Amino acid sequence: xxxxxxxxxxxxxxxxxxxxxxxxxxxxxxxxxxxxxxxxxxxxxxxxxxxxxxxxxxxxxxxxxxxxxxxxxxxxxxxxxxxxxxxxxxxxxxxxxxxxxxxxxxxxxxxxxx
Amino acid sequence: xxxxxxxxxxxxxxxxxxxxxxxxxxxxxxxxxxxxxxxxxxxxxxxxxxxxxxxxxxxxxxxxxxxxxxxxxxxxxxxxxxxxxxxxxxxxxxxxxxxxxxxxxxxxx
Numbered sequence: 376x377x378x379x380x381x382x383x384x385x386x387x388x389x390x391x392x393x394x395x396x397x398x399x400x401x402x403x404x405x406x407x408x409x410x411x412x413x414x415x416x417x418x419x420x421x422x423x424x425x426x427x428x429x430x431x432x433x434x435x436x437x438x439x440x441x442x443x444x445x446x447x448x449x450x451x452x453x454x455x456x457x458x459x460x461x462x463x464x465x466x467x468x469x470x471x472x473x474x475x476x477x478x479x480x481x482x483x484x485x486x487x488x489x
Numbered sequence: 490x491x492x493x494x495x496x497x498x499x500x501x502x503x504x505x506x507x508x509x510x511x512x513x514x515x516x517x518x519x520x521x522x523x524x525x526x527x528x529x530x531x532x533x534x535x536x537x538x539x540x541x542x543x544x545x546x547x548x549x550x551x552x553x554x555x556x557x558x559x560x561x562x563x564x565x566x567x568x569x570x571x572x573x574x575x576x577x578x579x580x581x582x583x584x585x586x587x588x589x590x591x592x593x594x595x596x597x598x
Contacts, residue, residue: 408586417575417588418532431585466532478522478586480532 379481381467387487388457395453396484400469407450408478409442410466411435418466424450425472457488492516495576495589503597508563510592512576515557519579522586523550523561526573535561535574566596 380399388394400407405426410418421440423431426447436442439457444450454461464485468478493514502508512521523535536543536550538559543550547566552559563570576589 417577417590418586419588420585423585433585468532477534477537479534480524482531 379467379469379479381465381481381484383484384482385485385487387489389489390457390459392457393453393455394457394486395451396465396467396486398450398452398467398469398481400448400450400467401471401479402448404469404471404479405447406470406472406478407444408468408470409450409452410468412464412466412483413462421452421465454486457486459488462486462488491590492587493576493578493589495574495592497592498590499593499595501595501597502566504567506566506596508566508570508594508596510561510574510576510594512559512561512589513557514559514576514578514587516578516587517581518557519581521552521559522577522579523559524575524577526575526591528572532575563594568596568598571595 382397386394407424409421411421412418420433421436422442424444427444439455442452464483466483467481470478496511520537520539522537525533525535538550538552547564549562573591573593575591577586579586
């Protein structure tokens with residue numbers, strides 16, 4: 376399977392704990408995006424990488440959220456001191472850039488904060 | 490007012506019907522995406538448009554840049570087409586996708 380993969384698919388944690396999610400993009404894609412989707416809503420943009428550089432970051436991404444893409448390949452999204460409001464589906468997408476910059480989505484990581 | 494508006498929010502139809510989902514936007518865009526989201530969260534990109542019309546199987550997407558409007562059509566609809574269809578636009582100014590709220594489509598056999 377050469378699509379976007381995310382790990383884990385599901386995460387249940389207690390409030391106050393830290394969690395980290397991983398996204399492996401399609402190998403030749405240099406752009407990587409993180410989104411958050413709560414029930415019944417469309418995805419909300421969180422952050423965007425061009426290779427290893429984090430070029431854009433939403434105001435939704437509070438100080439408790441950090442994302443990295445150290446080698447320009449896989450990316451991690453960490454949430455520190457989780458809150459119940461962080462419960463959502465976290466989606467990763469990658470794209471090749473250029474004119475036809477279609478984003479390809481991973482299956483998502485569903486986070487439940489108890 | 491949201492920058493991307495979709496209509497209808499919910500649509501239930503019988504198998505075989507011709508389906509139209511509309512998307513209007515208020516910002517300058519470089520591209521418009523139609524995506525399909527199945528229960529459980531998986532999102533699949535259907536089309537990316539910057540002008541004109543695209544067709545893939547039973548799906549047709551059109552865009553009118555002057556009117557800032559796009560439509561997604563499904564011909565000969567089938568129960569497996571049941572999903573949420575989302576319109577998203579990429580603005581000129583940044584790399585973000587601005588998402589519509591989605592249209593929940595149910596096709597009954």
